[in-house]
Amino acid sequence: MKFNSKAIHGGQEDIDPAYGAVMPPIYQTSTYAQASPGQHKGFEYSRSANPTRTALEKALASIENGTHGLVFSSGLAAIDAIMKLLKPEDEVISTNDLYGGTYRLFNSIFKDFGIKFHFVGMSNPETLATYINKNTQMIWVETPTNPMMNIIDIKAIAEITQKHHINLVVDNTFATAYLQQPLNLGADIVMHSATKYLGGHSDLVMGSLVTKDKQLAEKLHFIQNASGAIAGPMDSFLALRGIKTLHLRMQRHSENAKAIAGFLVQHPSVNQVYWPGLTSHPNHDIAKRQMKDFGGMVSFSLKGDNLNDAIKFLERLKVFTLAESLGGVESLAGHPASMTHASIPKPEREKLGIVDSLIRLSVGIEDDTDLVADLDHALNF
Known part of the structure; x- marks a missing residue:
């Protein structure tokens, strides 16, 4: 099936x-009746x-063209499960511009368990050779990155990881499977x-993993069951409902983001x-090659880089809501x-460009003129 039907x-x-x-x-059940010990209909305990x-x-x-899917109680719980594939002295090379919660989990939790992290820019994949050694077990990629919208060439990174027998993990939250299939x-x-976008309606918290590798899937399923950070049935139902309109929503998110990026570029x-869809974006050509469209996330900074100006702007918004998270309608x-x-x-x-005046927009599916x-x-403060 084509993607729209798969959704x-x-x-x-x-x-x-x-x-x-x-x-x-x-x-909505925790347990299941068995006809005899060990004789059940595929489910024993939720x-x-x-x-x-x-x-x-x-x-x-299905939508990620994988063979094994797993869902967790949050995105960070899903990341936590991946990190439990590692052992002390293992090393991870990670995107340096990444979600703050991921950075916190890596740098404040798993670093204390003896795992070493290298946070590096990956705009040029060839620079990774400097960091790869016998202890390197994983490369962690976000693309587009949060919040600077950097684009990383997944195929080029994959060629490196396959050569060195390293696992490549891609956080696909911003793009979703509709725009990009890592x-x-x-x-x-x-x-x-x-x-975020998979649920799409700001009414659930959940994380997910998908792989084609049976051995990896078995390890992750064991971790999921042993650690217990699973998603509940109600949230699972809501996410299923959300996925059914993913293709429609992502297209409108992308269309609206294009209109907004075009407006912001010209504002004094x-x-x-x-925004990866701008031809001025450093890796626009890579985004054009590996993405179907450019997504609904747009970041921008104000002239003068004044924190008070950023606050004034945010407080003057009427249609946009000042809030954590992203990916809702x-x-x-x-x-x-x-x-x-x-x-x-x-x-x-600040090394990454996350200055005090930086604003991140999650562009919804309202009318773009509004x-x-x-x-x-809001900019006329």
């Missing part, structure tokens, strides 16, 4: 056998597996904060605009330095 039908071969429900039912969660995991595997480009694991109060605005990336030390933030008018009003 609706992928992995959902079986109609509910009880009553023929078109949508997978919400199995930490290990739940029919609603299993339906979602199959759907996620497994097709050589990644071993694709990760999502399903809280704006210093820099970060409604437009959100955030201040990375004090919100999503506050856990990264200020000197490190969104542009709101930004125009």
Whole structure:
């Protein structure tokens, strides 16, 4: 099936056998009756597996062109599971411009367990050779990155990881499988904060992993069950519902982001605009090659780089809501330095371009003229 059909039908071969429900039912149960010890219908206890969660995991595997899907109680729980594949003295090379929560988990939790992290720029994949050694077990990539919208060449990184027998993990949260499919480009694991675009309605918290590798899947399933950070049936149902309109939403997100980026580039109060669809973007050609479109996330900085100006702008918004998170149908605005990336030390933030006036927009699916008018009003402080 093509992607639009997969979003609706992928992995959902079986109609509910009880009553023929078109949508997978919400199995709000912790345990399952057995006819005799060990004789059951595929489910024993809902930490290990739940029919609603299993339906979602199959759907996620389908849209990412993988064979094994797993869902967790949050995006960070999914990342935590990946890190538990490692052991002390292992090394990870990570994107230096990445979600603050990921950085915090790596640098403040797993570093204390003896895992070494290298946070490096990956715009030029050839620079990774400097950091790879016998202890390197994983390369962690975000693309587009959060919040600077840097684009990393997944295929080029995959050629390096395959040569050195290193696992490549790609955080695909900003792009989603509609815009970009990392497994097709050589990644071993694709990760999502399903809280964002996959759910799409700002009403759940969830993480997901998809892989084609049976051995990796078995290890991750063991970690999922042993650690217990699983997604509940209600959230799984909501995510399944969200995925069914993913293709429609992502196209509108991208269209609206294009209109907003075009407006911001020409505004006299704006210093820099970060959106992969701009031809001025440093890796625009790579984005054009590995993405179907350029997504709904736009970041920009104000001239003068004044924190008070950023605050004034955010407080004047009417249609955009000042809030954490992203990927919902409604437009959100955030201040990375004090919100999503506050856990990264200020000197490190500024090296990455996360200055005090940087604003991150999650462009929703409202009418683009209303969104542009709101930004125009807020910029005239």
